Amino acid sequence: MSEIKTQVVVLGAGPGGYSAAFRAADLGLDAVVVDARETLGGVCLNVGCIPSKALLHVAKVIQEAKHLSSHGVTFGEPTFDLDKIRAWKDSVVNQLTKGLAGMSKMRKVKHVQGYGKFTGANTLEVEGKDGKTTITFEHAIIAAGSEPVSLPFIPADDPRVIDSTGALEMADIPEKMLVLGGGIIGLEMGTVYNALGSSIDVVEFLDQLIPAADKDIVKVYTKTLKGKFNLMLETKVTAVEAKDDGLYVSFEGKKAPAEPVRYDKVLVAVGRKPNGKLIDAEKAGVNVDERGFINVDKQLRTNVSHIHAIGDVIGQPMLAHKAVHEGHVAAEVIAGKKHYFDPRCIPSVAYTEPEVAWVGLTEKEAKEQGVNYESATFPWAASGRAIASAATDGMTKMIFDKDTGRVIGGAIVGTNAGEMLGEIGLAIEMGADAEDVALTIHAHPTLNESIGLAAEIFEGSITDMP
Ligand code: FAD
Numbered sequence: 001m002s003e004i005k006t007q008v009v010v011l012g013a014g015p016g017g018y019s020a021a022f023r024a025a026d027l028g029l030d031a032v033v034v035d036a037r038e039t040l041g042g043v044c045l046n047v048g049c050i051p052s053k054a055l056l057h058v059a060k061v062i063q064e065a066k067h068l069s070s071h072g073v074t075f076g077e078p079t080f081d082l083d084k085i086r087a088w089k090d091s092v093v094n095q096l097t098k099g100l101a102g103m104s105k106m107r108k109v110k111h112v113q114g115y116g117k118f119t120g121a122n123t124l125e126v127e128g129k130d131g132k133t134t135i136t137f138e139h140a141i142i143a144a145g146s147e148p149v150s151l152p153f154i155p156a157d158d159p160r161v162i163d164s165t166g167a168l169e170m171a172d173i174p175e176k177m178l179v180l181g182g183g184i185i186g187l188e189m190g191t192v193y194n195a196l197g198s199s200i201d202v203v204e205f206l207d208q209l210i211p212a213a214d215k216d217i218v219k220v221y222t223k224t225l226k227g228k229f230n231l232m233l234e235t236k237v238t239a240v241e242a243k244d245d246g247l248y249v250s251f252e253g254k255k256a257p258a259e260p261v262r263y264d265k266v267l268v269a270v271g272r273k274p275n276g277k278l279i280d281a282e283k284a285g286v287n288v289d290e291r292g293f294i295n296v297d298k299q300l301r302t303n304v305s306h307i308h309a310i311g312d313v314i315g316q317p318m319l320a321h322k323a324v325h326e327g328h329v330a331a332e333v334i335a336g337k338k339h340y341f342d343p344r345c346i347p348s349v350a351y352t353e354p355e356v357a358w359v360g361l362t363e364k365e366a367k368e369q370g371v372n373y374e375s376a377t378f379p380w381a382a383s384g385r386a387i388a389s390a391a392t393d394g395m396t397k398m399i400f401d402k403d404t405g406r407v408i409g410g411a412i413v414g415t416n417a418g419e420m421l422g423e424i425g426l427a428i429e430m431g432a433d434a435e436d437v438a439l440t441i442h443a444h445p446t447l448n449e450s451i452g453l454a455a456e457i458f459e460g461s462i463t464d465m466p
Helices: 017-025 042-047 048-073 082-106 164-169 183-197 216-224 320-334 362-367 384-388 418-429 434-439 449-457
Strands: 002-012 031-033 110-112 116-122 123-130 132-144 146-148 177-178 199-204 229-233 235-245 246-255 261-263 265-268 273-274 306-310 348-349 355-360 373-379 396-402 406-412
Touching: 002 017, 002 110, 002 320, 017 031, 017 042, 017 082, 017 132, 017 320, 031 116, 031 132, 042 235, 048 082, 048 164, 048 183, 048 261, 082 246, 110 123, 132 261, 132 320, 164 183, 164 265, 177 183, 177 261, 183 199, 183 265, 183 348, 199 235, 216 355, 216 396, 261 306, 306 320, 348 418, 355 418, 362 373, 362 396, 362 406, 373 449, 396 434, 396 449, 406 418, 406 449, 418 434, 418 449, 434 449
Parallel strands: 002 031, 002 132, 031 110, 132 306, 177 199, 177 265, 199 229
Antiparallel strands: 116 123, 123 132, 146 273, 235 246, 246 261, 348 355, 355 406, 373 396, 396 406
């Protein structure tokens, strides 16, 4: 049994955890980070954001190469070497985890590998490969993240039933795969497998894919899925029976087939649940709700003032960039700074092809909240750059406060929408109004022009100069 004393211990080395530990070290604090994984980076870097984007890059290139045949350039049918595709994905992850290890070493942040649980208000015990370590801390930051939700009626121990981690392993390319859940993670993985040759069915209980985004934006994306995915909206899975020749899935609802359908694989992507219940938080006096979330204030403090919590374990949106910013604030507060986590908006992006991205208020939320708003949309069919790039399946939408003209939300569907969204996020954070955006000269021809053009649509966006 070894013992460590530290000013700050961070439980979990995902984007929230490592960002918090690094910021604490940069501010002169002694920091230790605990993670069950061998590498830093958590879900995002090891089995989430990054490997999925490496595979989506492959999918995008395949799709673009296919489309080129209608512009006079024809490549042969692609052939796939799964080992090499996997190696590409792994090399991306390795490059980044190595980078993190280097940054950690440089800052003298110690990584204790093993599973950690609280044993008291100032102690944590870590069970690792090399035995137990007791860590005594002055401050703790819980950054334990989340894990995929499984469904009780689905045989979880059948290797043909996979979650996002299983999907990223790419053991094989199934001929026919069911994606259970029409949210971001399921659609991204469906995009990858479809590009590599799988026939994909997507089943979603609600009446639209990506339920958090506005209907008109999602509609543009959904239209592009014709011939790619077979969509079953307003439909649910009621049973999955494992047989030798495949998984037989029964459905109920609007698009439910009458008979069970055979699939080679079923990807369960119905959401993620927080890991708050797995860390003996009660031994430190930290309250965890019945779902496993930990409640915090604007300084990311739990009900125990020297213990903070950040990232997926404190609630939605479960996104890496939210976790990073929270990690910074938690470390800064511990270092004595009067900082708060109080963003006006947090962007969300589905890195499908085309991408679906939104930030700030959606139109649906503006309506629900009774905001006096006006929305303006610019279809990419009217964008020179979109036409020249064969990317007209897109739309830029801005939402303005009608009284002040301020930008309060925005959404983009189309190629590279996620990259474009930053401008709208900045406009919201800075309190910019329609005129600020409309008078900003956007380079021509770019897809970004569509943001300025959407702002021009807002009535009163251009006022007389004094
Ligand atoms: P996590 O990244 O979940 O890390 C928590 C870490 O804590 C893990 O490494 C775990 O091993 C460790 N841990 C937990 N409990 C213990 C314990 N008791 N002892 C020791 N270690 C412990 N988000 C985006 O913003 N953009 C994306 O493109 C994106 N794509 C995604 C794709 C997929 C397939 C998935 C699954 C997720 C994706 N996400 C994406 C979500 C993103 O990964 C999470 O929001 C983010 O990782 C949360 O960070 P975190 O710091 O809260 O914790």
